[in-house]
Amino acid sequence: MGKIRFLIAIIVGKVSAFLLDKIFKRGTNTPGIIMLKICPDALSRFVMPRKTICVTGTNGKTGTSNLLTHIIRNSGKTVVNNSKGSNMAPGLASALVTQCTLSGKVTADVAVLEVDERSSQYIYTEFTPDFILCTNLFRDSIMRNGHSGFIFDKINDYLDKKTTLVLNGNDAISGLLGEGVCDRVFYSVNKTERSTETCVDTVCDLIACPKCNHKLDYEFYHYNHIGVPKCLHCGFEMPKSRFFASDVDFDNGTFVFNGPLGESLVLPFQKGNFFNVFNITGACAVCRLMGIDLDVIENSIEDLSSKTGRFENKKYNGVEVVSMLSKNQNPISCSQSLKFLDSTEKEKDVVLLITDSNDKVHGHEDISWIYDTDFAPLNSENVKTVYIGGSRCYDVANCLDIKGVDTGKLVLFENYDELANEVSKKSIIGRDIVVYFELYATGVVEKIKNAMSQKGDK
C-alpha cells in the first residue's frame, strides 16, 4: 500500500510542480504539501543521493547552502537543492520530486538541503544526512523559537550517529550539538582586527559556562557570543577546529582559508559582511570533507563573492535609497544590519519598518525583542531623521527613547502610505535613505520607491 501511495504522490508531485512552474514561473511548496498529504512518510521513501548535506542554524543558512550548491556544481556533480522553496518538509519534498525517478530514486549526485531548525524532527527522522552543517544558534523570533536552548534540543534530539556534524567552533551553543553521539568537525575564524575583549553587543546568548554554570571568560569576541570562550572554573573550551579562517582583511575583503596538513587558499568575501567569512569557511569545510579540489573551491568563491546579500540600493534623482532586510523578530539580525549605518560618513535618513506590517493577519505582535536590539547606530550625527512605521511605531519609539536615542529625530506613522509620502517629500539630494524592513514589508519599501520616483517626475 505504502509503495503505491508513494508512487501516486510522486506522479502528482511531478505534474503539479511542472504545471506550477509553467503557470507561475516560480518554485513553490505546493507539490510537497500535496505529496505529504497523499503519502505522509514520502521523505523517508526517497532513495537519497550518495551524499546528502543539510544546512541548519539561526543565521546564514541560505547563504551557506547556496554557496555549497554552487561549489559542488562547479566540481562537476549534479545537485538538488531547495533554494526555490521552503526549508521545511514540504519544501524538501518539492525539491526532491523534481529530480527523481518514478520509483523515488533521486537522480542528482548530491542533495544540499536547507533545513529549518524547528523542522528537525520531521526531517532527520525520515532520512539520515551524511553531513549536517549548523551555522550557529542565537535567540531568534520569540513567538516561533522561544529560546536557543529550546532550538538546541529540537535539533540534538533527532541526530543520528551516522551523520557527521560540521559545526561553528566559535559558537559554544551550537558547538555542543551531537556531543558523544556524532563525529564532529569544527571550523572557526581566527582573531581579527575587529575582535573585542568584551562583548560590545546588547545580547550575549552565552554568558555562563555550559558545563559548570560559572561565568565564562572569552579570549575574544567576534560578535555577540561568537568568539573563543574559556571557562576558568572548569576548564571548558571548544574543540580544536580542523578548518579555520585567518588573516581577515576588511579593507580588501579577503581572508585565508586553512585546512589540515597546511593547505590554504586566499578567498574573497563580500566587503562589510563579516558573516560571509563564516559561511564561506563552513561551506569550504564541507567541500573539503567531500574531497572537492582546492582550485574548484577557489574559482567558485571568486565568481560568487559579488552576488548574494540581502541589501539593495537604487538612486532616485540624487537620493540613494538603500533597503536592507531585517529578519522578523530577530534582534541579532536587526542589530547587525543597523551597524551598516556606522560604515559610511554620509548623511542619512533611516526608515524602520521592523515590526510586523501584516499584524492584521498575524495578530498582535510580541515586540519584546526590540529591547534586545542594539539601536546605538541611530545616535550617530549622520543619522538625521528616523521614520518609524506601522501599528507598533509607538513601542519602537518608546524603546528608542529608553535606550537613549534623541526623540527629536523620530517621526512616526501608523499608516504606511503617509510614511512613504513624507519620506519622499522630505528627502534631500545627497542624503541617503536607509530602509530596514521585515519580510512582509517589501510592499512598503515599494511604496517608498514609487513615491521617490514620482517626486522626480514632477
Next chain:
Amino acid sequence: MAKIAIEVLYPEYNNLYGDRGNCEYLQKKLMLAGYDVEVIETSLFQKPAFIENQVDFLLIGPCQEKHQVIEIEHLKEYAEAIKNRIDNGGVILATGNAFELFGQYIETPNGEKVECLGFYPYYAKQFSKLRYNDCSVGEFDGMEIVGFKNLLSHSYGENTHPFLSMKKGCGMNEDCKIEGVNYNHLFATYHTGPILPLNPQFTDYLIKIVDYNYESVTLEYEKQAYGSRLKELLK
C-alpha cells in the same frame, strides 16, 4: 539626591525575552525624576546584594528551563532572606517562569519534581514540545496590565494571592483566569519580556511603593504605546 538601588538576579540566564527592558526603563524614569540610581547585577554563584544591603527593586526574569533547575538550588539557600523581604514589604518583580519559583514544585517533562521555595500552594508543569504564546490583558488594582507570554509551562493548584485577573489571555493555565502572585510587594507574573515599559502606570505604582513622594515622569511615547496596545487587545 535620593539613592535607589535595583538588583537584577542572574542576568546571565534571566534575559530571554527583552526582559532587560524592565531595568532599563526603571533606570531611565528614576534618573529623569532626579534619583541617583545604582544597578547591581548578581550572577549565580554570588550572594544576592539584597540580603545585606538596601535594595529597592529586586528583579528576576525568565530563563531556560534547564537553567531554572540550577537556579532554584541556589535560591533555596536564600529562601529565608527572600521570605523576610516579602514579609517586610520589599519590592520583588518576578516575570515569566520566575513566577514558578515561589510555588511548591516544578514537574519536568520526564516526571521529575523539582522542589521550589514553597511559599505558595501552586505548582508548575513543563511541557516538552509545545510553546505557549499569548498577548494578554489582566487587571490589578483598577489598572489594566498588558503583556506577552512565551512559556514552556503552566501552573496548577490553589492560588491564594493572585496578582492579575485576566481579561484577555489565559491565567496560570488555559482553564484559569487568574495568574501570578501578589503578596505585600511581591509581584510575580507569567508575563515575559518588558512588562514595565509596556505598563507605565504600573511602573509608577511600583516606584511610589519605594518613594511615596515620587512625582511621575512620563516618556514621550509610553502612553500612546500602552493605549494602542490595550485598544487592539481588547477589540
